[in-house]
Amino acid sequence: MDNELRQSEKDAVARAAAFADDRLRPHAAAWERARALPPEVFESAADAGLTAAILPVEVGGDAVSMQCAARMAEVLAAADFAFAFALKVHANAANAIARRGTDEQRHRLLPEMIDGRRIGAFCLTEPGVGSDATAITCRAAPETGGWTVSGDKAWVTNGVIADVMSVYVQTDPEAGWRGIANLLIEGDFTGLSRGEPYSMIGGHAAGLCDVHFDGCRVPETNLLIPVGEGFKAAMAGINMARMFVAAICCGMLSDSLERALTYGAERMAFGRPILANQGLQWELADVATDLEASRRLTEHAARTLDAGEPGITECAHAKKFATGAALRGIAACMQAMGAAGLRDGEALGRHLAAAKMCEFLDGTTQIQNVVISRALLRPHGLDAS
Ligand SMILES: Cc1cc2nc3c(=O)[nH]c(=O)nc-3n(C[C@H](O)[C@H](O)[C@H](O)COP(=O)(O)OP(=O)(O)OC[C@H]3O[C@@H](n4cnc5c(N)ncnc54)[C@H](O)[C@@H]3O)c2cc1C
Structure with missing residues (x-):
């Protein structure tokens, strides 16, 4: 497949491979024992051009092809699944903001996400809802100037460190999938709390936990995907x-x-x-x-x-x-x-x-x-x- 990549994309895969050899492989077992990635690993990944690889050029990304991004994910995971998956979730959250967000959201959130100083998460699954995502119950009630969110999310990769969470919410329980929207909920918002890190068969360094919202107020400016399109x-x-x-x-x-x-x-x-x-x-x-x-x-x-x-x-x-x-x-x-x-x-x-x-x-x-x-x-x- 590498033959189909542009030279700049081959360079991106080579950078990912070097990062895997130098920064991941020697430490992956210790990080798993410690059950956490060191926070600075995302900033090092940013220095190596890994956090913005799939983002559009307009927001400072490299807009690599999916074929290139797949090769980058492969070489990173060969060294450490936990980091490769955590980075994928982070980059996908940033990509959603880059492609679907407002100018204000892009300018405010993306620079620090690209630098690896603010980490992204994707919150769809709930304690009672997995495969059937249409059945989510995390409720966003409209209020003046925004939304009040109450409910629980489960299996949140990067949950223990994330501070830009892309959260799927139900705005109208009668409407089923048509009532689903997506809100960007930031780590310091009042009413957000996190559960204990999960204890599982492995993959602990990816920082999974539950996230709870209890009357969490989210401004309208943090609506990423409108009702009906979520x-x-x-x-x-x-x-x-x-x-x-x-x-x-x-x-x-x-x-x-x-x-x-x-x-x-x-x-x-x-x-x-x-x-x-x-x-x-x-x-x-x-x-x-x-x-x-x-x-x-x-x-x-x-x-x-x-x-x-x-x-x-x-x-x-x-x-x-x-x-x-x-x-x-x-x-x-x-x-x-x-x-x-x-x-x-x-x-x-x-x-x-x-x-x-x-x-x-x-x-x-x-x-x-x-x-x-x-x-x-x-x-x-x-x-x-
Ligand atoms: C390491 C890890 C990281 C994750 N990270 C995230 C994350 O960052 N954000 C997030 O939102 N979620 C995350 N998830 C959750 C993941 O998306 C769910 O585990 C998945 O959607 C399945 O849901 P469930 O585990 O609740 O299984 P359930 O939906 O409860 O299903 C249980 C079993 O029933 C089977 N089943 C269900 N419906 C059918 C059907 N129609 N036909 C046949 N069989 C069926 C399933 O295949 C499964 O074997 C993560 C999960 C893991 C393991």
Whole structure:
């Protein structure tokens, strides 16, 4: 895919790879143990040009193609899922402001987000609402000059540090998806509080927590997406997010394969390298085939988005296949390394937990099947259940 990139885009991928080697790989295991990213890592990422890569040129971004952004996500995730995903969420929040926000919102919020001094978050999921986003209950009641927001958001990536939250709210419970809008809620607004950081199977450094709004007053100037357009905007953005998750899975799988090959070429058993056993070679050959297929599906999805098409089915295929391939493949690489693959410093444990988490975020594997089934059935006059 790199052959299709402009020279400036190849340079951006190289910068991301250097950042991954210098600033992520040596620290990722310690950050996971500490259950937090150091705040300055976003500012270092900004210095390396990573926070503004997908933003339009008018706001100071590099406007790289989705194909380039996917490659950048892949090389970052090969070193550290938590940072790669946290950066994706941050950059997507900034991108939404750049493309949908008012001039006032762009001027006030974007410079510090691009510098990595204010971190973005995306708040759609709620304690009682996951896959069916039309059912959100976080309520925004209109008042003079703005809105009063009450309700809870769950699974907020960057939630522990974010101070520009793109929050989907229901303005009229009777209206269903037509009542959904999006408000920018800033970290210091009265009535906002955060829950304890989540304890999970992994991915802690991405700073997930619940966020609560209790009579939180939000000025009208912080309306990002008007009533009626919120749900469609969330679904449009989620296609790109799914493509990024697929790219992230490619990164974790390629790192795992490389580690298994390096280890297996040196590790001796019964007088020869363990990789001399054909059974093991074929297991890793299957991993390599799955990686190749994941990359091709991810590229195809990215190319479709670059062509200005919604890419709904393409992104669903890529996300479904790449997450499943990562889960199977990382486990196979771990098996090939024997007990050594379980060690903290080897990264496979972090990758494996993250691959499982990727099966949920931005729509579960089953929801990708709903999307794909819908495309299959539509020409036959049927809808997916
Ligand atoms: C690491 C991580 C980070 C996340 N970050 C964010 C974030 O920053 N912001 C945010 O808003 N959300 C975030 N999420 C939440 C994520 O988007 C949800 O987990 C996801 O939408 C699924 O919702 P749920 O987990 O509540 O599952 P549920 O919707 O409760 O589903 C439970 C199970 O039922 C299945 N199911 C549901 N409906 C159907 C159906 N129609 N057909 C077949 N099966 C079905 C699902 O596939 C799943 O297996 C994150 C999640 C994770 C794991």
